[in-house]
Amino acid sequence: MSNTTKDFFKLSKKGKKLSPPPALSHDALLAKSKLLAKRSVEAKEAGLDVECQLWAAAALELLAKAQLSGIHSSLIVEAENNNSLLEANGIPTGTAVRTIGAATAYTRLKHTVPNFSTPVFEECKKLAERRNAELHSGDAACASMPYEAWEGDFWNAADLILKSMGMDLQEWLGADSKAPKALLKAYRLAEIKASKQRVKHHATEFKKTDQGKLGKEKFALLVQETAKLPIELKHFHYLYVAYWHHECPACKTVGAAAGDEHWEDLADDQSSANYGFQIMERGYSPSEFHCPTCCLSLVGDASVHAAGIDEAHVETTEEDIKYEPEYGND
């Protein structure tokens, strides 16, 4: 269907923003996410566990889409659907808009929300999957999940998304924010405390082992050996982009950290690059740690950072230049 009543090109060149329909509007999505989040809080106060989780899942999905739509509405429509893309750019087609699913929205948030790391993404995805299973199958997916198992991760994810939009739980929930704010604070403190306790516990247990009683020189040899051990992906809860060796905060041998790419840049010093090649640097932010020696396992950014594993891991690679170098005013 062509719309000949408006010259969309001219409107766009004049700087006039063409508004998407309410289904894709940032403001409308945000307002609805607030409503659903409030329903979740009310459901919890009424002792309705399943409803609380269902409303929370829906609220989080709409909040995610509001975040993406705030960048551009085309980020929340299915790319293969031409009409939805046109609608996302404010060009009416007279057809119903199809938005992306929750999992796709959360995948895109990994690029648009700071600290939306793999563990956070996976918990959001699981919440969406439980919601789908509860609504579309015979499974009692939500009923079997106690509050403690999911709501800390939910509020954490919501807070990260809100922060990326310059908002917070107070602005999202208003008068209903008191309990969630307290819960989130307690959840984050508990994560940090649990991490430190876990490190302390594993350090204590390690000292009781034969390896933990080694003298300085033999311990140094042990450290060297552990540094050569291959990194076993099966020890990690989630799949990441990068894995690297890192000192274990508990037993001080060498374990493995994992995380996703945080930044990528051309190395300042290109002098060692062969002709036709360039040296790239990539920084990875740690989200999980595992030590094969003392079995310390830390999952999530807060846990890992609380244990002192917080520096980005930088990898340098020499890559062939597919294009000539970028121009610069220098």
Added chain:
Amino acid sequence: MAFAPDLKGLRQKLEKGWASFPVPCTDSQDFAEALVQLGQSLGTPRGTRSRRRLVDELRPRDAHEVSVPSLSRSVGRGMQPWHMDEAHRVEPARYVVMGILECPPSTAPTELLEAHTLIPSKLQEEAISEPFLVRTGAGSFYATITARDQQFVRFDPGCMEGATERATRLMIGLVDQKLLPTHVHHWNPGSVLVIDNWKMLHRRADASKSMDRTLYRVSVMEGSSR
């Protein structure tokens, strides 16, 4: 050290295309941070070659020392041609914040030219119609020097190659005009020059004798990211 520029006064001065003033700093880190804060008050600072670093430290180099495409590779320490910064980006930076913390009196000045004087009336049609290859590695694109609704004059002989014979002749003609500067900024220690990159072209004068010239620069995009 928090730097609090007089934003209203600065914007008034920038209406003529540039503004300069001293910034009281003794430490290079504080100085660089002050330039970033100045940039943040005007728009959104953006890294140039390195996306992570907002402040460039520029020193004159001989052409043979430069391995990447830049004006330094073509003119070395000599006088640069008139240009705007970031002509190689689809949307060039709106402001360029430059500063020199320490320098001898003979440091090569920065010269400014009102961009609208670059194109004489007889070349206006070619400027809007003849395409150039803006060469910048994987991000290369085609553009004309001026365009309808474009608020700046895209001009940098270092990265713009005529894609047609007329375009090539146009570039030669514009460079050969030998236009005199509208303003010459002589650097003093601790001085800052803010250029409206969309209104003014600029160039560094001959720096053959400026051995200790370190210029700090922050490129600022239009609009705030806050």
